[in-house]
Structures are given as structure tokens and as C-alpha cells.
Amino acid sequence: MKSITSRDNAFYKELKALATSSQARRKAGQSLLDGVHLCQSWLDLRGAPLHCVVSDGALGNPEVAAIVAECEAVHAPVTALPDALFGAVSQVENGVNIVFVVESPKPSRPAGLIESAVLLDGVQDPGNVGSILRSAAASGIKQVYCSPGTAFCWSPKVLRAAMGAHFVLDIFENVELAPLVREAKVPVLATSGYASEQLYSLDLRAPVAWVLGHEGQGVSNALLEIATHRVAVPHAGKVESLNVAACAAVCFFEQLRQQQRSGN
Template sequence: MTLKTISSRDNPLYKEWKLLATSSQARRKAGRTLLDGVHLCEAYLQHIGSPPVCIVSETALLNSEVKVILQECGDSQSIVLPDALFHALSQVEHGVDILFVVDTPEQVEPQRLAQSAVLLDKVQDPGNFGSIVRSAAAAGIKQVFCGPGTTFAWSPKVLRAGMGAHFLIEIFENVDLEALIKRADIPVIATSSYAEKRIYDLDLKQSVAWLFGHEGQGVAEHLLALSTHQATIPHLGAIESLNVAASSAVCFFEQVRQQTSN
């Protein structure tokens, strides 16, 4: 393991990382993103392998967890930054100063919708998106399809909310959800607070595709019309609806309950 120190804000590599840290457009163009913090870096090492670049602050060199990660990075380019330069890249306050620069995967969209999946129609909050991916992975769902207008799957905020789930699941972006639903070989279930049928009334022992929509507007009407079922999550309190991330978790684990019950 060889450590290289960069101490200038004008260094071309540092400028590139600063763009990745601050610009979704830059991340999309470069096909790269930043993983921030020990947990995400450990998850990447476990499920993917060594990153192209590992960045740590001078202070973090004294941290025992960081020392282990640096050793596991093997032939990765390992960079040390002064604390001030590192903190300009990181969005995590009071965390352990370690970042991976990684390539975002290019997935080939399947021809048909044939296994349990999640379809996201304009879900815009990074925290919601990351939580949905995390719950989906925990429930054994392997695919997430993002329609236009859905937040970028590989932004640092989404990645932190996903807690490493991105590395266990295939994520497809800019998907024509209407065309995908029309090619579905499995039921497509859209959540709607106005539906009469409850998710508990559905047969979820089979593979299904869950369709969730925008935090305020819900699923677009033309997509609702294409769904096999529209279902609601019943609740007792005087609340109009659940947060989309909470709704997704309830749906996924009702499916898990049905699939694992005797």
C-alpha cells in the first residue's frame, strides 16, 4: 500500500473529486460517485472489491478502522488530504474521514419484468429513495427501476440512506415505466391512498412489482391505469397517508410474511 499526499486545492484530481461531491451532473457525466464513511466503504469492499480510489484525511490515518480498510484496498490509488480539503468533499459531519471514488454500474435493462421488483415514479427525496432501496434489499428484492424525474440513485445522500444496499441490487435509471409495465409477466401493484383493496388482501406469495410514486402527487394516473392492482395500507390514525419509504417497507415485508408463512 502506497499513500500519496495531495495538499493543493488546485490539483486536477482534487478538482475532479470536488465536482463529484457537489454536482449530480458531474457524477452522471463521469460515471463515478463518492462513498462517504466507514460503513459504505466496508460494504463496497465486501460486495464489490477494491475501489479505484481511496481518500482519507490526515487525522483519519490514526483511526484503526481506516487502517484496516486501507490495507484491504490493495492496489487502489490511496490519497491523503489535509483535514480541511477532505471536509470540503465530505457531507458527513463528525464522521470518520474516508471516501471511496467508485464507478457507477451500467446495467442492461431486462426485456421483461419477470421477478419481484420496485418501480419508482418521480420519487425525489434522496432519503426516501435510499430507504426504499435498503428495505427492498432486506426483503430479497433484486431490481429497482427508476422512471424519469426520480432522484439520481448514486448521489452521496442516497447512498448514505441506502447503507450499502446499492451493492446488493440492480438499479436501472431513466426507465420508460409505461413500456416496462406493459411488458410485465408478473402483477404490478400500485399503492394509492384512494384504493379500496388492502395490500393484505393480495396474493403476495408470487413475484410482484411494486409501483410507488412522487412524495406529494403519488403515482401518475396513466401508470395507475396500467397496474394490475391498486392497493392501500390501512391505518387507524388521522393521517392521510404514509411516507413513501414507510409505505414501501410495509409492502415489502407483507410480501416477506406471506412468502415465509406456513
């Protein structure tokens, strides 16, 4: 295990940039995983990180010590920082001071939509994006396509909200969604609070692609026009619509319910 004590250390400056700058993360093709849960999930599902960084004060934590031991066993570099320096690397208040530097996965794009997938059309809130990823992974969906206006999936806030879902999904960013929808080999269902077709009237036993839109504007008219179905989630009361992440969860788990009931 190495130790860094200077704020002027080059690696420490790189860590701070990854922690605070989306541009730095995109340029480096790297992300920071913050906290025990994300780090352990990465080890379990993806293997060794590029680098493990801990604070001196966290080394006495049994969970942190176990992760450090796993990293050393697979020859991943481990570096300790004084607690005062680690604070600029982590964005989690009162968290357990451990982060992984990982290479942001770049899966190979499949040839069009041929299985269940999620298409995010300008969903801007990182918490919503992370929640949608988490629901997608939990319901068995494997692919997520994000339009250029969607929040960066490998930002710290999205990673925390998704709770490790990233590591079992194929996530494609900066994708023009319209050509994908036009050439889809599965039905494309665009959610809209103004649609006449109701979610619970649909047969969802076979694969479908879900289109979810911007928090205020919803799915763009261009995508609504070319979708196979425009679908509303019925709700009682005077609330105009569901939060996009809540809408996604209802849709995904209704699909899972129908698939499990039919034995698919």
C-alpha cells in the first residue's frame, strides 16, 4: 500500500478532477465509485479496479479492510490518504472513506433493438437516471440507451442512485434515438401522461423497448410519433403525472409480472 500526503501529488490532482469534473471523467474514460457498497459490487461483478483509494481513518473499518485485502490479492494498486485530503475526493457526507478508480465500461453496440431495453430521452436529473437504471437491472432489462441530453450515467450522483446497477447493464450514451426506434425489431412503447392506451391493457410478455422522457417535457413529439405505442400509467387523484423514475418502475415491473406469470 502506498501513501500520499501532499495536495500537489499528480495522482491526487487526478483524483480530485475525477471527483468534481464530468469533463475530466469523460476525457479519461474513468469513473469514481464511492463507498463500500459500490466498491464491493464492482469487485464481485467486474473484478479488480484500476486503483483503490482509502483514507487512513477508514483502514480500521472491517469492510474496508476486507476490500483492500481483495484488491491486494488481485494486484490492484491501493493508496492511502490522510482524512483531510480524502474529503476532496469523496462527495458522500459521513460516508466510509473508500473509492475505486475504474474504467467506465464501453460495451459493443448491438445491431439495433432486438430485446427489452430502455431509451432515455433527455432525462436530466441524476437521481432519476440512477433510479431508472436500478429498476431496469432489477427487472431483468439489460440495455439502456441515452440521448445526448440525458444526464451522464457515470457521474457520482447517478452511480450512487443506481446502487451497482451499472455493473450488470450495457449502457450506451450520446445515442440518437430516432433511428434506433425506426429500425427496432421489438415494439417501442413511449410513455406519455396524455396517451389513450393504458399500461395494463398491453401484452408485455415478449420483449419491448421503453422510451422515457424529460422530467418536464416528457418524450419528444418526434419519438412519440414513431413509437409503436404511446402508453399512459393510470393513477388516481389530482396529481398530473408520475415522476419519470416512478413511471419507469411501474412499467418495468408490470412487464416482469406478465413474463413471470406466463413462464417466460
